[in-house]
Amino acid sequence: MGMSVGDKGEDAPMSDINTTPLVDVMLVLLIIFLITVPVALETIEVELPEVAYEPTTTKPENVLLSIRGGTTGGACDVYWGTAPVDSSQLLDRGQKKLEKLIEDIGGVENITEENFPEVHIRGDINTPYQCIGGVIYTMQFAGFQKIGFISQPEAGSATLGRI
Template identity: 65%
Template sequence: MSMSVGGDAAEEKPITDINTTPLVDVMLVLLIIFLIAVPVVLQSVKLKLPDVRFDPTTTKPENVLLSVTGDGANCNVYWGMSPVTSTELLNRGVEKLKAEIERQGGVGNPALELPEAHIRGDVNTPYRCIGGAIYTMQRAGFAKVGFISEPPPGGNPRPS
């Protein structure tokens, strides 16, 4: 390496170029640190999935109670105690919602409380059956679709 120490008095001007070598060195070190640290952080994320606990729901007479069962080939949806097809489920959901809105005074009512759809799914039911019931009720206009479950035996119904 060589360095310019001096020369003519006319050529003595301060060097105005930025020395980027230290900057590049620091950036390379930071890049290596991040390349090593990020996979370690991503792989060490531990999750605790929620326990099966529930908040007690208040059952209102205007809410819709659906039961869903099924095996690998067939899905069975029950509105109350009567079996329905997906088309009947959609039509009954729309009719129920319209009737409830009219009963409460129409869409202009500021205190309008829409009914909810509560789904009880058998533990062995494929997700596509339950997901289909959720989708159909949302298409019918139900904004709140929830699940009904049983607490574990001897368990506290409220999370501690």
């Protein structure tokens, strides 16, 4: 610690700023940040799945939907198979398909994972997410539990038996 001894006498005001307390505070803050940053950057060790394409097994009861976005004034074009549908028709057709399935298998108690239909969505690459999200929500509201996306694998990419 240093001390300034003035030449001009004891009555003259000292014009130098004492920076010692400022340096002390900055050093304390630096030490706090050095201790807390590694703690804040800790992550949980997770093994992420490899990106691979699994060939889909299409069952006749599955619903195939195709979605294109924004061709007519920002509206979403949704197709059930090859027939264009709007959101109310999509909901109605989905509910009717599930009702018919329940009737065909003899009641809700006979539903299994193997005989329950899935929704397969083929979305155009330029389709806004709001179009695809709306279709997902509508199909979940209709009662479908499994909704998947169909994609085109890159040329030369390998297919793995697991995802």
